[in-house]
């Protein structure tokens with residue numbers, strides 16, 4: 001399982017949980033030390049984990065994360081898109097840079113993940129393949145509306 005956004009919060013907890021259930025997890029995030037530490041923790045508890053530094057706004061880095069999963073473990077059955085940000089401010093403050101950052105991480109980051117796994121999932125048994133979304137913001141957000149249009153499973 002590839003897990004971008006695993007260095008803290010929901011993504012960290014979900015990655016640990018799936019590792020406990022027996023999933024091999026490839027943990028991704030920008031904070032390398034945190035995911036390395038989490039990988040060590042999972043491995044020392046009998047699980048299987050690898051840490052790969054990734055910024056989900058960079059397509060090549062997300063591809064690198066998924067490529068590492070396949071190189072190390074032979075296949076990728078699940079991508080758990082955890083990376084998410086939710087800077088909050090009144091709209092009339094015009095924090096346009098923050099709006100764009102949310103689109104880069106919460107929307108384009110998901111699309112980069114989909115683009116990275118789909119070629120492998122097409123080659124594999126599709127019945128076992130899943131694209132899951134976590135940490136993608138509040139119930140009525142534009143991000144959620146966009147993600148729904150992709151017709152992918154949504155974990156609120």
Ligand SMILES: NC(=O)c1ccc[n+]([C@@H]2O[C@H](COP(=O)([O-])OP(=O)(O)OC[C@H]3O[C@@H](n4cnc5c(N)ncnc54)[C@H](OP(=O)(O)O)[C@@H]3O)[C@@H](O)[C@H]2O)c1
Nearest residue numbers: 005006007008009010029030031055056083084085086135
């Ligand atoms: N906590 C909740 O109860 C809850 C409920 C509903 C929705 N949400 C939403 O879900 C999102 C995450 O919540 P959280 O509590 O899990 O937050 P968090 O602890 O800040 O976790 C966010 C994760 O996303 C990663 N991330 C952010 N930008 C990234 C990037 N460019 N590339 C790669 N990874 C990136 C972070 O890793 P690095 O910084 O190391 O890269 C971190 O692992 C937020 O948008 C929040 O509003 C949270």
